[in-house]
Amino acid sequence: MEGYVHRVPVDDFQRVKVGEVLVEIEDDDYRARVAQAEVDLLSGQAAIENLKARKEAQHAQVAEAQDATTATQADLERTRLEAVRQRTLLATTFGTRQLVEHADTAAQRFAATFARNQAALEAQHREMAVLDTQELQLRADAKAKQAALDLAKINLVYTRITAPAGGEVSERDVRAGQYVHAGTQVIAFVRTMSGWSRTTRRPS
Known part of the structure; x- marks a missing residue:
């Protein structure tokens, strides 16, 4: 110094x-450096808090997407079983072609919905992974800013x-x-x- x-x-x-x-x-310059380092650290800490709020919201999005996927999977299994049952009944006098087609259509519709919900869930998980990476970077930045503040304070003492x-x-x-x-x-x-x-x- x-x-x-x-x-x-x-x-x-x-x-x-x-x-x-x-x-x-x-010490004017050194005091200014301490003040700037304090501002930088506070800014870094605020960014972490903001990201934590975003992660909480993202957790809710993941949970919602998971619930939708689980519910659709249950509907898909139900309609597939119904389609199998209707085909079995068609081989007897108790089934009709119309009921089979209706069951197949329902199963296909839920299969498409399930695929969309799965894709949405995967996208939400990827977004959470991005936020996790950002948090690690922000925490590393905050650690560096804390070190810079500590050094600025030491230099001020000197x-x-x-x-x-x-x-x-x-x-x-x-x-x-x-x-x-x-x-x-x-x-x-x-x-x-x-x-x-x-x-x-x-x-x-």
Whole structure:
């Protein structure tokens, strides 16, 4: 990360406490990135909720198509059995050609209806599969957006460089208005309460 120094609230060779702010980077852009990442995440979550509502409606469509197919299948079996019965009766004195033709017509009609209902049911199942795939993609997108938000928040935190321990800083290496980037030395600890020294640089 990079940016312009907003302020350096410590003096040269000042003693500082752990967590005390040493350098602040202008954070307007980083706050904007956090805000945009939050909007993106909310948008992704809303898309998932919208898809869940569509899936609920699709479940109802599948159930309706299944009921229609089941009912038509029962009618088809009934009319086929009736057609067989009428043909059997035709071989005796109890049947007529007209009744056989009527039974055959009914069986054919329900066979056609059953085929249409089966095709409709398969189409509803395919649509559900499409929605399932879309949900997986949306959830993956939302996960990526959450990661982007987490990173944006981390980068925002990095705009405030704080003392890692109590101690004393050296002469400041940067001033307000100066542009810094990852690896730029901004200030150094020349002595800490535990006796060690370290250089504070811009985080990457």
